[in-house]
Amino acid sequence: NAGVTQTPKFRVLKTGQSMTLLCAQDMNHEYMYWYRQDPGMGLRLIHYSVGEGTTAKGEVPDGYNVSRLKKQNFLLGLESAAPSQTSVYFCASSYFSGSSYNEQFFGPGTRLTVL
């Protein structure tokens, strides 16, 4: 099992350009998440999905859109990139266990720079 994979690993954009980050998981998890990690800020939740076709906003959703057309994939889109979106983006997935903590499994990250 590859776990959670992210594409691409690195990307440089110019202000105003658009791009899509792809997250894929092969663990059949119901839930998927997008976070951004900035120095001194920890990880902050952007959007999450609780199943195919169902998404919800997290803590910092502005400037991002998401889609989950297939259970194994979760896409994060930037329609018009801004320098403030320079960050490392992590995708995660989890399953419902009911009786214990639902561990989130993280991908390796995408480092995005917006010039």
Next chain:
Amino acid sequence: QQQVKQSPQSLIVQKGGISIINCAYENTAFDYFPWYQQFPGKGPALLIAIRPDVSEKKEGRFTISFNKSAKQFSLHIMDSQPGDSATYFCAASILSNFGNEKLTFGTGTRLTIIP
């Protein structure tokens, strides 16, 4: 608005010593308190998690101490080793209306273990 406060920002400990990282939270609705470990260039990975009705949880050299009345919890790493050098994030989890756990992370502690 930082709902989970973490300290210190960085920590240097000698090999064999005890590393202690502290966190405090505000929202009493949190239902799990996990710790994640992150190595450079990698995504975070779950280290250990505790429920608020338990005062201590130990897994190998890693122990979480939890003080519900003070709304504080801490990670203790006994017999710290150079391989423990990483960034550690405390987090607090809350069950969403959809049945998944949403995480709020602390700002992270960069731990360095010196020989």
